[in-house]
Amino acid sequence: MKHTIKTFGIARDIMGGREIVVNATGRTVGDLRQQLLRDYPKLEDLRSLFIAVNLAYVDDEVVLTESDEIALIPPVSGG
Amino acid sequence: MIKITEKPIDVHKVIETASARGAGAVNVFIGTVRDQAHNKKVVWLEYEAYESMAVTETRKIIEQAANRWALLGWAVSHRVGTLKPGEVAVAVAVSTKHRKESFEACQFIIDKLKENVPIFKKEVFEDGEEWVSARPTASPALN
Numbered sequence: 745m746k747h748t749i750k751t752f753g754i755a756r757d758i759m760g761g762r763e764i765v766v767n768a769t770g771r772t773v774g775d776l777r778q779q780l781l782r783d784y785p786k787l788e789d790l791r792s793l794f795i796a797v798n799l800a801y802v803d804d805e806v807v808l809t810e811s812d813e814i815a816l817i818p819p820v821s822g823g
Numbered sequence: 824m825i826k827i828t829e830k831p832i833d834v835h836k837v838i839e840t841a842s843a844r845g846a847g848a849v850n851v852f853i854g855t856v857r858d859q860a861h862n863k864k865v866v867w868l869e870y871e872a873y874e875s876m877a878v879t880e881t882r883k884i885i886e887q888a889a890n891r892w893a894l895l896g897w898a899v900s901h902r903v904g905t906l907k908p909g910e911v912a913v914a915v916a917v918s919t920k921h922r923k924e925s926f927e928a929c930q931f932i933i934d935k936l937k938e939n940v941p942i943f944k945k946e947v948f949e950d951g952e953e954w955v956s957a958r959p960t961a962s963p964a965l966n
Contacts, residue, residue, distance in 0.1 A: 750873065752871060752873055752941065752943050753871065753943030753945070753954050753957065754943075754954040754957040754958075757954070789958055789959075790957055790958060791956060791957060791958060791959045796873070796876055796941070799875055799876040799879045799880075800876075800879070801939075815873055815876065815941075817873070817941050818943065818954070818957055819954075819956045819957050820937070820938070820939065820940060820941055820942060820943060820956075821937075821942070821943055821944040821954070821955035821956045821957075822870070822872070822877075822901060822913065822936055822937055822940050822941075822942030822943070822944065823854050823901075823912065823913050823933060823936055823937040823942075
């Protein structure tokens, strides 16, 4: 399944684009994170890496669909 | 009011929006850009937000605060883009009947905002730049 993933902050610098298209081999959020860590090993250096689906933080067990809005959230530092 | 803006934050507008007639206390937090971090001079900061989610997450925080304290009014405004030392990065205001709950609610909102809301800050120094809090080995975050 193809997903377009929005990237921010340091994750965008590592991945080299505001949106990355990924051909997902797994079904869940956890699978996608593992795939991204394999494809972009520098993401391992980050203090945290969350995946947001449809504007909310979700658990690794959540199954993704093609219409989901997916974003990669590196450590936040607002304020 | 929840606002993510590239324009300078109008603190008076934030306070005015949060102030309710029945309130005996208005509490305001203003976060500003420091001129140094890790003993280095900060030239500017760059803030970016995942705007739609930032608004959604901030709304959740306000709802949590409203469940704990009797908020009569509230407003949150966060700046994005390039900010120089001294500029206002964030303003949070709440109004309540009495002062204690206004202090508590305002602190709760800014603390949760810093923990959860997808906004990202890069410090630009004279000799380099760094995304704040991104790496565990990096120096302590600019809190």
